[in-house]
Amino acid sequence: MSGLQALYQDLAGSLAAHPEAAKHTKTMVQHNEVTESLTTPDKYPLRDVHAQALQKKGQTMFNPPRDSAQSSFLDDKELKRYGYVYEVFFPSTEPFFITMQDVLKAIGLQWKFFDETGFNSSVEHEHCKRYDFESMVYPPTGARFCQVINHVQGTIVAYDNISPMEALKESGNYDAQVPMIKYWSDIAFLQWDLMKKQNADSDLRYILRYNVVNNLTNSMVDTINLENGTETKAWPGTSYDATSKEGQALLGTPNGSSVAYLLIQHKNQLGHKTVEKITVFQHRRLLMMLFYIKNVEA
Known part of the structure; x- marks a missing residue:
């Protein structure tokens, strides 16, 4: 049994006592298939493990399946077309962002927002408008995708994201049509591209998953700590090479695989x-995951 499989087996055991264990276990098994296809290093050269695996199997994991791993949503105007509304506000007036600024300071990234002559811009899209497509009616779902983007230093901070599927589940509306653009990887890219118009030379280098609340991701972090006799600490936290068993397990979580999909698509x-690596740390008991992005040499 591989180290990655052992970690997932331990995670399954830790979820067994959960009142919704059956649902979580089913989700975990399905996601384990995604993880193996994305991160098993003995099948492909390490530098191409994500891309080659997804080209072979990953496109079938989308609903509906795609003919290619490359996304077909590449124009930020499509957000409006599919019912997403761009929300504008000034972060420096929001107490919530003071904590985020503390995190950015600790990491060593520029922390001021654009309304304070800084580099960071908050980009928020909410799915709150109906749209019609090919005789189908797509109602608003209440989904929202919120990132802080710094094009000068190449940073995306994903801080408040609820997919259309999750929003509909929370509202109890299981019959509504889901918009065609529905994945974080697609929308975060379009938001990045929208802001990139201010700095055409920007290069993506960091993705920070801020205040990670996903149960599977948190359980995987707990399992890694249990395996290694460690704990999640304040910055600088603990870093894992992406090719290590811990790095592979983290990339297999919902918060990790979405980052991989953004790069692949x-x-x-x-x-x-x-x-390249993932740093796991906490700030005021909030779980953070910083993904370091690097270019693959030709």
Whole structure:
């Protein structure tokens, strides 16, 4: 049994006592298939593990399946077309962002927002408008995708993201049509591209998953700590090489695989990139995951 499989087996055991264990276990098994296809290093050269695996199997994991791993949503105008509304506000007036600024300071990144002559811009899209497509009616779902983007230093901070599927589940509306653009990897790229118009030379280098609340991701972090006799600490936290068993397990979580998908689906736009390492840390008891992005040499 591989180290990655052992970690997942331990995670399954830790979820067994959960009142929704059956649902979580089913999700974990399905996601384990995604993880193996994305991160098993003995099948492909390490630098191409994500891209080659997804080209072979990954496109079938989308609903509906795609003919290619490359995304078909490449124009930020499509967000409006599919019912997403761009929300504008000034972060420096929001107490919530003070904590985020503390995190950015600790990491060593520029922390001021654009309304304070800084580099960071908050980009928020909410799915709150109905749209019609091919005789189908797509109602608003209440989904929202919120990132802080710094094009000067090449940073995306994913801080408040609820997919249409999750929003509909929370509202109890299981019959509504889901918009065609529905994945974080697609929308975060379009938001990045929208802001890139202010700095055409920007290069994506960091993705920070801020305040990670996903149960599977948190359980995987707990399992890694249990395996290694460690704990999640304040910055600088603990870093894992992306090719290590811990790095592979983290990339297999919902928060990790979405980062991998963003890079894979937008190789033509972002360049050939991969995750180099992941730093796991906490700030005021909030779980953070910082993904370091690097270019793959030709």
